Amino acid sequence: MFRQLALLLGAALALAVAQPVIPYDSLMDSRVGVDGFIDNEDGPEYPATYTDKASGLTVNWGLDDSLLYVGLSTKSRGWLAIGFGSPAMHGSNMIIGYYTDDSTKVMNDIGAGHAHARAPQSDSAIRDAEIDFDDETGLTTMEFVYPLQFPEGKDGALAVAGLVPGGACDVILAQNTGTIAFNARHTNRSTLRVRLAEIPPKPAMEPQQQPKPEQKPEQQ
């Protein structure tokens, strides 16, 4: 009995340790360049990187007070995607893209059953997005800036549950390693649950910085 409990506890602990965390950095905007290339030469561009074996995708990410910054990479040349807010395709708020020498695409879609369709309002919600292929590394990289609070849309379809600092959010990942055709199903896919870091408390004022209490003029 004790052995079983210890095993269960061990498994729960391993799961907790393995859960990816998206770190907070108030300077995300200046550290990330949304250009389809992850530049780690002078230190990591993103505060965290998660390599997902099942989908074959690598996710770089970080958040500030209002935005999530994501860089998604693969060695393959088909389409790649990430979705937020649902453990299944249905109801997931997705970013899907591909790169070829002739054309590129990055789209914001909403999953419906085992299909997906263009999200209304996505042009104004997705601040910045870029996808590129790097000959040297052989990596296709899609980068984008995604709002923590999506405009809900008419039927609330765009809302993403748990995407708040200190929260937990379902994330899905998928790619098709052979084709850029968006109507072709994935060759690899996975589901994970991520934690979003808390916003750290602002440092308290040093005592000498605090305003001095007003002094009364001395009585003659």
Ligand code: HEM
């Ligand atoms: C038109 C393109 C797509 C088609 C036709 C499609 C089709 C399907 C089908 C038939 C399944 C159930 C069988 C299976 O498990 O493989 C499935 C599951 C899944 N797909 Fe897709 N898919 C597409 C795009 C995507 C995208 C873009 C993502 C990620 C953003 C994704 C993520 C998943 C995940 C996580 C599952 C397992 C959970 C679930 O059943 O919803 N799929 N897909």
